[in-house]
Amino acid sequence: MHELSIAVSLVEAACEKVVELGGDLRVDALHVRLGQLSGVVKEALEFSFELAAAGTAIDGARLLIEEVPVTVRCPSCDEPRRLPSVQHFRCPVCGTPTPEVVGGRELELTALEVTESCSPVSSKSAKGS
Amino acid sequence: MQPRIVEVRQGILKKNDLLARDLRQRFAAAGLHVVNLVSSPGAGKTTLLEKTLARLASRYRVAALVGDLATDCDAKRLATTGVPVRQITTGTVCHLEAEMVGAALADWDLDALDLLFVENVGNLVCPASYDLGENLRVVVLSVTEGEDKPLKYPTIFSAADLAIITKIDLAAAVEFDRQQALQNIQEVRPGLEVLELSARTGVGLDAWLERLVRPVGRPPA
Numbered sequence: 257m258h259e260l261s262i263a264v265s266l267v268e269a270a271c272e273k274v275v276e277l278g279g280d281l282r283v284d285a286l287h288v289r290l291g292q293l294s295g296v297v298k299e300a301l302e303f304s305f306e307l308a309a310a311g312t313a314i315d316g317a318r319l320l321i322e323e324v325p326v327t328v329r330c331p332s333c334d335e336p337r338r339l340p341s342v343q344h345f346r347c348p349v350c351g352t353p354t355p356e357v358v359g360g361r362e363l364e365l366t367a368l369e370v371t372e373s374c375s376p377v378s379s380k381s382a383k384g385s
Numbered sequence: 386m387q388p389r390i391v392e393v394r395q396g397i398l399k400k401n402d403l404l405a406r407d408l409r410q411r412f413a414a415a416g417l418h419v420v421n422l423v424s425s426p427g428a429g430k431t432t433l434l435e436k437t438l439a440r441l442a443s444r445y446r447v448a449a450l451v452g453d454l455a456t457d458c459d460a461k462r463l464a465t466t467g468v469p470v471r472q473i474t475t476g477t478v479c480h481l482e483a484e485m486v487g488a489a490l491a492d493w494d495l496d497a498l499d500l501l502f503v504e505n506v507g508n509l510v511c512p513a514s515y516d517l518g519e520n521l522r523v524v525v526l527s528v529t530e531g532e533d534k535p536l537k538y539p540t541i542f543s544a545a546d547l548a549i550i551t552k553i554d555l556a557a558a559v560e561f562d563r564q565q566a567l568q569n570i571q572e573v574r575p576g577l578e579v580l581e582l583s584a585r586t587g588v589g590l591d592a593w594l595e596r597l598v599r600p601v602g603r604p605p606a
């Protein structure tokens with residue numbers, strides 16, 4: 257299981273982005289795309305993420321994972337095709353075998369949901385006024 | 386303040402991928418061909434490597450890095466071939482990363498080498514995610530593991546450049562279904578080149594050595 261290593265890399269990437277954005281914000285959520293051929297298990301990554309994020313600038317952020325199915329290019333149909341099973345790399349329409357993966361290896365931090373934090377007190381008083 | 390979405394679009398393993406890219410450039414500049422061997426524990430990577438190094442050492446400048454969670458047993462075994470060998474002990478990490486490879490090579494003169502073998506930690510899952518800057522990723526499958534391994538671990542097969550079936554001298558004893566194994570490999574990675582050999586008896590080793598040295602441009606002895 258290498259999901260903890262992956263989670264640590266994910267947290268580092270997110271924290272670097274926070275610094276890049278000026279640091280004065282709260283990260284509410286991370287959006288991640290996880291390909292079926294990425295070699296990473298969603299549940300294990302979710303579990304590891306909490307551990308990896310604890311005590312960092314993104315502590316408490318939610319992890320929102322979008323799983324990406326495997327898409328291959330069929331050389332006969334000349335079309336991208338979604339594979340119904342990763343045990344059979346063949347076009348689901350015409351049956352031609354193909355090793356050409358065009359989607360499904362993603363292991364990507366796509367976006368952060370952030371809230372700019374002027375101090376919570378001042379934002380409350382701003383609302384009240 | 387309103388929450389907002391900041392687009393990032395960054396590979397989670399970007400750091401590893403950048404380090405691997407640097408390594409690949411260094412290898413290319415040094416004219417060094419690098420082979421990453423991956424398999425489950427006990428598939429026979431070390432024995433295969435032992436025979437490979439011994440056979441190549443007289444005509445090529447070869448070296449090896451060996452990844453294991455603990456111990457330097459494999460490095461000691463391989464060092465008996467007389468070629469430079471270095472152990473990478475990963476502790477609890479179940480795979481090699483580009484950074485570990487870079488650190489292990491730090492004081493090696495890459496220009497003085499033709500072929501470098503990297504024996505990954507025995508694991509058919511995690512090493513698939515980490516590019517080490519290698520030129521050739523070889524997945525090793527032994528007949529004793531059974532012919533369904535490729536279907537169980539499609540990710541590592543789909544990311545390999547070459548598959549090797551080892552321990553074929555034991556095929557009859559374990560009733561290995563060769564046709565089924567070859568078919569399963571082609572199901573998860575159509576067109577993948579497959580070599581079959583026994584490191585112990587030497588059957589099939591010539592074709593493997595020939596395949597390895599092809600990029601170096603000189604035939605094996």
